[in-house]
Amino acid sequence: xxxxxxxxxxxxxxxFGKVVAxxxxxxxxNRGEILSILGENGSGKTTLMNMISGIYFxxxxxxxxxxxxxxxxxxxxxxxxKIGMIHQHFKLVDVFSAAENIVLGIEDGKYxxxxxxxxxxxxxxxxxxxxxxxxxxxxMSVSEKQTVEIIKVLYRGADILILDEPTAVLTPQExxxxxxxxxxxxxxxxxxxxITHKLHEVLSLSDKVAVLRKGEYIGTVNTAExxxxxxxxxxxxxxxxxxxxxxxxxxxxxxxxxxxxTCVDRVGTTVLDNVSFTAKSGEILGIAGIAGSGQRELLESxxxxxxxxxxxxxxxxxxxxxxxxLRDKTPMQIRNMGVRLSFVPExxxxxxxxxxxxxxxxxMLRSYSKGRSFFLKRKPPKDLAMKIINDLEVVTPSANTPxxxxxxGNVQKVLxxxxxxxxPTVLMVAYPVRGLDINSSYMIxxxxxxxxxxxxxxxxxxxxxxxxxxxxDRIMVIGSGKINGIVxxxxxTKEEIGLLMTKSxxxxxxNDNG
Amino acid sequence: xxxxTAVKKHHEPLIHIVxxxxxxxWQAWLIRGATIIVALIFVGFLSxxxxxxxxxxxxxxxxxxxxxxxxxxxxxxxxxxxxEIAILLCLALALTPAFKMKFWNCGAEGQALMGGLASxxxxxxxxxxxxxxxxxxxxxxxxxIAGAVWGIIPAIFKALFxxxxxxxxxxxxxxxxxxxxxxxxxxxxxxxxxxPVSVGNFPAVGNNDYxxxxxxxxxxxxxxxxxxxxxxxxxxxxxxxxxxxTAKYIGINVKKVIIRTMAVSGALCGVxxxxxxxxxxxxxxxxxxxxxxxTAILMSWLGQFNPFIMVVMTAIVVFLKIGVAKVADSSFxxxxxxxxxxxxxxxxxxxxxxxxxxxxxxxxxxxxxAK
Numbered sequence: 001x002x003x004x005x006x007x008x009x010x011x012x013x014x015x016f017g018k019v020v021a022x023x024x025x026x027x028x029x030n031r032g033e034i035l036s037i038l039g040e041n042g043s044g045k046t047t048l049m050n051m052i053s054g055i056y057f058x059x060x061x062x063x064x065x066x067x068x069x070x071x072x073x074x075x076x077x078x079x080x081x082k083i084g085m086i087h088q089h090f091k092l093v094d095v096f097s098a099a100e101n102i103v104l105g106i107e108d109g110k111y112x113x114x115x116x117x118x119x120x121x122x123x124x125x126x127x128x129x130x131x132x133x134x135x136x137x138x139x140m141s142v143s144e145k146q147t148v149e150i151i152k153v154l155y156r157g158a159d160i161l162i163l164d165e166p167t168a169v170l171t172p173q174e175x176x177x178x179x180x181x182x183x184x185x186x187x188x189x190x191x192x193x194x195i196t197h198k199l200h201e202v203l204s205l206s207d208k209v210a211v212l213r214k215g216e217y218i219g220t221v222n223t224a225e226x227x228x229x230x231x232x233x234x235x236x237x238x239x240x241x242x243x244x245x246x247x248x249x250x251x252x253x254x255x256x257x258x259x260x261x262t263c264v265d266r267v268g269t270t271v272l273d274n275v276s277f278t279a280k281s282g283e284i285l286g287i288a289g290i291a292g293s294g295q296r297e298l299l300e301s302x303x304x305x306x307x308x309x310x311x312x313x314x315x316x317x318x319x320x321x322x323x324x325x326l327r328d329k330t331p332m333q334i335r336n337m338g339v340r341l342s343f344v345p346e347x348x349x350x351x352x353x354x355x356x357x358x359x360x361x362x363x364m365l366r367s368y369s370k371g372r373s374f375f376l377k378r379k380p381p382k383d384l385a386m387k388i389i390n391d392l393e394v395v396t397p398s399a400n401t402p403x404x405x406x407x408x409g410n411v412q413k414v415l416x417x418x419x420x421x422x423x424p425t426v427l428m429v430a431y432p433v434r435g436l437d438i439n440s441s442y443m444i445x446x447x448x449x450x451x452x453x454x455x456x457x458x459x460x461x462x463x464x465x466x467x468x469x470x471x472x473d474r475i476m477v478i479g480s481g482k483i484n485g486i487v488x489x490x491x492x493t494k495e496e497i498g499l500l501m502t503k504s505x506x507x508x509x510x511n512d513n514g
Numbered sequence: 515x516x517x518x519t520a521v522k523k524h525h526e527p528l529i530h531i532v533x534x535x536x537x538x539x540w541q542a543w544l545i546r547g548a549t550i551i552v553a554l555i556f557v558g559f560l561s562x563x564x565x566x567x568x569x570x571x572x573x574x575x576x577x578x579x580x581x582x583x584x585x586x587x588x589x590x591x592x593x594x595x596x597x598e599i600a601i602l603l604c605l606a607l608a609l610t611p612a613f614k615m616k617f618w619n620c621g622a623e624g625q626a627l628m629g630g631l632a633s634x635x636x637x638x639x640x641x642x643x644x645x646x647x648x649x650x651x652x653x654x655x656x657x658x659i660a661g662a663v664w665g666i667i668p669a670i671f672k673a674l675f676x677x678x679x680x681x682x683x684x685x686x687x688x689x690x691x692x693x694x695x696x697x698x699x700x701x702x703x704x705x706x707x708x709x710p711v712s713v714g715n716f717p718a719v720g721n722n723d724y725x726x727x728x729x730x731x732x733x734x735x736x737x738x739x740x741x742x743x744x745x746x747x748x749x750x751x752x753x754x755x756x757x758x759x760t761a762k763y764i765g766i767n768v769k770k771v772i773i774r775t776m777a778v779s780g781a782l783c784g785v786x787x788x789x790x791x792x793x794x795x796x797x798x799x800x801x802x803x804x805x806x807x808x809t810a811i812l813m814s815w816l817g818q819f820n821p822f823i824m825v826v827m828t829a830i831v832v833f834l835k836i837g838v839a840k841v842a843d844s845s846f847x848x849x850x851x852x853x854x855x856x857x858x859x860x861x862x863x864x865x866x867x868x869x870x871x872x873x874x875x876x877x878x879x880x881x882x883x884a885k
Contacts, residue, residue: 016532016533017532017533017534057530303763305762305763330765330767331762331763331764331765332765332767335765343763345763347759349757350757350759350760351757351759351760351763352760352763353760354752354753354756354757354760355756355757356756357752357753357756361749361752364749365753365760365764366764368746368749369746369765373746374745374746374747375744375745375746376744376745376746376749
């Protein structure tokens, strides 16, 4: 079976309005091989895969499967060609069990859950999955949900599997496990395509790498014959230094002290449980953890957007040295107290900015209420907008373009630019480089480092452990709303952080050293 | 499975519906303009079929119905036309701040009725006791307050308990209607009619009864445009409407903005009720607003929440309403015919937004050849 082309793309082009998402892409994926599709965000990887799985229809070009031209006009057609896609965002019914989700929507006569369960168990055993078929989705971890998604497509007989950024939400240990399973599938003669932008994963997993850049197909190389810098060059179009600078913190002093805070959400679940830590000036404090472990609530508590059940948050004013409590204060009150707190939230267009407003009006969000006048002053925000567009090289037709029409990287530059322009003493950033291309990501790291040198206390919530380990001075690991440990960024390893992330309560005492 | 794929015929779907990139404003307006022309021709055509009059004659009747003997120097009908526009426009303007905040105020009808009720109450109760100036002032203040209160009640429930504002404001309409019915019953002495009250009417300017109404709404139009675009409150309304999370993040008191904006919205509806009572009917009945509170919802939307575009939209719709009614009249049809026609035009205008958002592409022929 080996090296027999399973799927070939010939001159595929797809446009959305004026935007060319894919242009003349030629690609071959063989059976018994793992092919990585590598490209920056916005390079058209997902669009391409969506065309294979029947979600989009190509404007031009053809798709061949097993050497024959195939017409894939719907996801059902894709299934008929034995193509299975595992999306980045899972599409599962929360209140159903794993087995129920797997058989959902299959039209093959009778609904026989018992027989199906046996089949599912057979598939699990074959590839080494660990799955409880009775378990409900809502009680599952992200990695378990992903397992359900993968088995779902295998159960339907897929032998061409496409995985869209499968490791984005996994810990290093879970990633390794997934890779083992994928290798086993490859050895079984399946064709595996994984979409990713993480270089080291590409190198450790795949047999071949196809690189896309700005919608164009750059080339395919054998993994064994390439290295990180060559791949980066193909991906970005120029050589790039991938090292993140990390200076030694100087003159650090306590800026923000979080003292055993506890928060509950609307339904009464504890989302933050007795969290304590200190953020120091001139230092980047990283926060690592599985998505949804309380990172958002933690930052929102500090910003005055989350009600605290217990505990307190203290701010030490760098000028007066006064200690002030931020508990039970609204964002407006915190600002009026003279606390220079900037916050780049995770949800950029839904919280940090207003997508339908232009850059000027978005700049105004922070400053509009100043002064007694009934009317708005658009001059200062306009100047600020122009300055940020120039300084941070924001690509935009004008300062009056709605921000939703900017690319992800430029949206983030606008937001980070505005927050830094407020000359903060505490800067909180949540997933600041998610969805950004490499150049923009490095610009954000540089901006954070600059702020650090100016003595700002930075709290950095990240998901890419490689980056956290390279950038942060200290890394705090959060799991299920609890602090599982705080480690030194210079001496720790990804694996250590990964273990702390999944540490459960039963692991004994917390090694919390505030 | 292999057989199935082999049998499958190669065909690309005939029609693609493709989401457009943002198209330039002028193109969008070209589409809207074309729709209006098509709609007008369509209405003329339908009227022609039903009334068996000539195509151009139909339009002639429409124009003379709306403008009367304008060419002969009589402005009477023109003022009436402007007055009708003013009322519908005022309601649309009243709804706009609420809509920009994504608060679906469907209670313009009730809020205007309450404003009207306050006016007629003052006219009857204080008409003889106060000087003319004081009476007008009292009428203004009470109408504004009455409308605002009717708007604030659902806003408070929305802000505190997150109730559904659409249903709430709709229900408030029924309450207002019943209160008016009761008041008319009491005041009319069981006859269900209140005779026109001669005191507390807005003054006629140069023989023109509606001048005050028209000028008032013209001023409100400009003020509303400035309020929404250049005031801090208008900015807050936009932020809350676009994203409550952003509003909270930036420190806007969302509850306060909701209640304040509905007070403005209700107050302006109250003003409309006052214009109808003190400036036009000098009386009240449950049909005072006559469903215009609902037409105004569409006017606000079709005007893209821009007061000046709303002027154009209301002018077109009112033109059709009066014009087609005249056509119907001349052929012994009743007013329902006019309402049907206006409904069709509005539907077409709403429908054309689809073509602004999406374009339709047909399967290309040359591709078949290539295969």
